[in-house]
Amino acid sequence: xxxxxxxxxxxxxxxxxxxxxxxxxxxxxxxxxxxxxxxxxxxxxxxxxxxxxxxxxxxxxxxxxxxxxxxxxxxxxxxxxx
Amino acid sequence: xxxxxxxxxxxxxxxxxxxxxxxxxxxxxxxxxxxxxxxxxxxxxxxxxxxxxxxxxxxxxxxxxxxxxxxxxxxxxxxxxxxxxxxxxxxxxxxxxxxxxxxxxxxxxxxxxxxxxxxxxxxxxxxxxxxxxxxxxxxxxxxxxxxxxxxxxxxxxxxxxxxxxxxxxxxxxxxxxxxxxxxxxxxxxxxxxxxxxxxxxxxxxxxxxxxxxxxxxxxxxxxxxxxxxxxxxxxxxxxxxxxxxxxxxxxxxxxxxxxxxxxxxxxxx
Ligand SMILES: Nc1ncnc2c1ncn2[C@@H]1O[C@H](COP(=O)(O)OP(=O)(O)OP(=O)(O)O)[C@@H](O)[C@H]1O
Ligand SMILES: [Mg+2]
Numbered sequence: 001x002x003x004x005x006x007x008x009x010x011x012x013x014x015x016x017x018x019x020x021x022x023x024x025x026x027x028x029x030x031x032x033x034x035x036x037x038x039x040x041x042x043x044x045x046x047x048x049x050x051x052x053x054x055x056x057x058x059x060x061x062x063x064x065x066x067x068x069x070x071x072x073x074x075x076x077x078x079x080x081x082x
Numbered sequence: 083x084x085x086x087x088x089x090x091x092x093x094x095x096x097x098x099x100x101x102x103x104x105x106x107x108x109x110x111x112x113x114x115x116x117x118x119x120x121x122x123x124x125x126x127x128x129x130x131x132x133x134x135x136x137x138x139x140x141x142x143x144x145x146x147x148x149x150x151x152x153x154x155x156x157x158x159x160x161x162x163x164x165x166x167x168x169x170x171x172x173x174x175x176x177x178x179x180x181x182x183x184x185x186x187x188x189x190x191x192x193x194x195x196x197x198x199x200x201x202x203x204x205x206x207x208x209x210x211x212x213x214x215x216x217x218x219x220x221x222x223x224x225x226x227x228x229x230x231x232x233x234x235x236x237x238x239x240x241x242x243x244x245x246x247x248x249x250x251x252x253x254x255x256x257x258x259x260x261x262x263x264x265x266x267x268x269x270x271x272x273x274x275x276x277x278x279x280x281x282x283x284x285x286x287x288x289x290x291x292x293x294x295x296x297x298x299x300x301x302x303x304x305x306x307x308x309x310x311x312x313x314x315x316x317x318x319x320x321x322x323x324x325x326x327x328x329x330x331x332x333x334x335x336x337x338x339x340x341x342x343x344x345x346x347x348x349x350x351x
Binding site: 013014015016018019021022023025026029030033034 | 272
């Protein structure tokens with residue numbers, strides 16, 4: 001009932017969560033779109049190198065290739081556990 | 083010069099066929115000679131939405147394969163002389179469509195019609211790629227929901243890389259966003275993405291917003307494009323969409339929730 005909702009703790013509205021998730025995935029998929037075919041294999045190799053030293057989950061590594069005029073920047077983000 | 087317009091989405095069931103029927107009838111009502119082609123090979127549905135399912139003799143694939151002439155396959159709408167329908171094949175396999183075959187038909191249609199509307203099948207594979215390949219403009223139908231928005235972005239990627247225009251270095255396909263099944267009450271509650279969010283993410287110009295409406299189901303039950311129900315919210319929203327497509331400046335309507343009485347607001351319902 002609406003009356004009770006007024007007193008409930010504010011959870012983030014699900015539409016706002018949807019928007020944030022969409023922004024991230026769409027940006028990521030766009031950057032992959034024009035990426036060379038070797039990118040997934042490169043990502044796997046980077047993952048293998050990191051896992052030689054520390055165990056991380058797949059989603060803790062993000063590899064993006066960004067166009068910057070006449071060259072591309074390979075952006076590698078790794079979240080390491082504390 | 084005829085204009086080829088694809089109605090596409092990636093995701094299935096978001097309202098492509100409903101929109102193809104409404105927009106093509108809308109253009110025809112505005113006096114433009116229009117043909118609408120069902121590209122959903124094997125899952126013909128535009129015919130039943132347009133109320134001509136019992137008049138189909140030959141189809142798109144018959145024409146491509148030379149078993150019928152284009153004029154034998156075209157069905158003239160009984161309500162509007164400016165509108166013709168080219169039905170999809172119901173039985174043959176999807177591989178029946180070839181780029182050369184489709185091009186030949188589009189070239190022939192371009193001699194008779196001002197607008198060629200292509201109702202795309204769902205997905206991003208061969209069938210959907212064939213429907214968008216020769217497009218000059220694309221109407222990307224999107225529901226305010228995460229998977230639909232994501233798939234719309236993927237289809238935009240294909241328009242930008244795999245269309246005839248992209249492959250031949252011509253000016254890009256002109257893209258339009260059409261949000262359908264929009265429910266302002268749920269947006270107000272924070273349960274549904276709003277229009278600005280979707281525009282922000284997809285970054286293409288907004289052509290129209292069609293509300294979630296019972297009138298769409300009623301119209302399809304009767305085989306009547308919803309624009310013929312001029313009193314309905316969805317019918318009016320589609321007519322506005324067509325007007326904007328033709329270059330008119332029309333404010334977007336049906337974006338706000340209906341005002342509810344005080345008691346309803348307090349006690350829900
Ligand atoms: N604005 C709306 N309000 C309510 N229902 C709608 C609206 N638009 C579409 N629908 C309903 O959604 C369903 C799917 O619509 P439609 O067949 O047009 O989608 P589609 O994108 O062509 O599907 P497919 O991908 O299978 O070809 C239908 O039942 C239709 O009546
Ligand atoms: Mg359809």
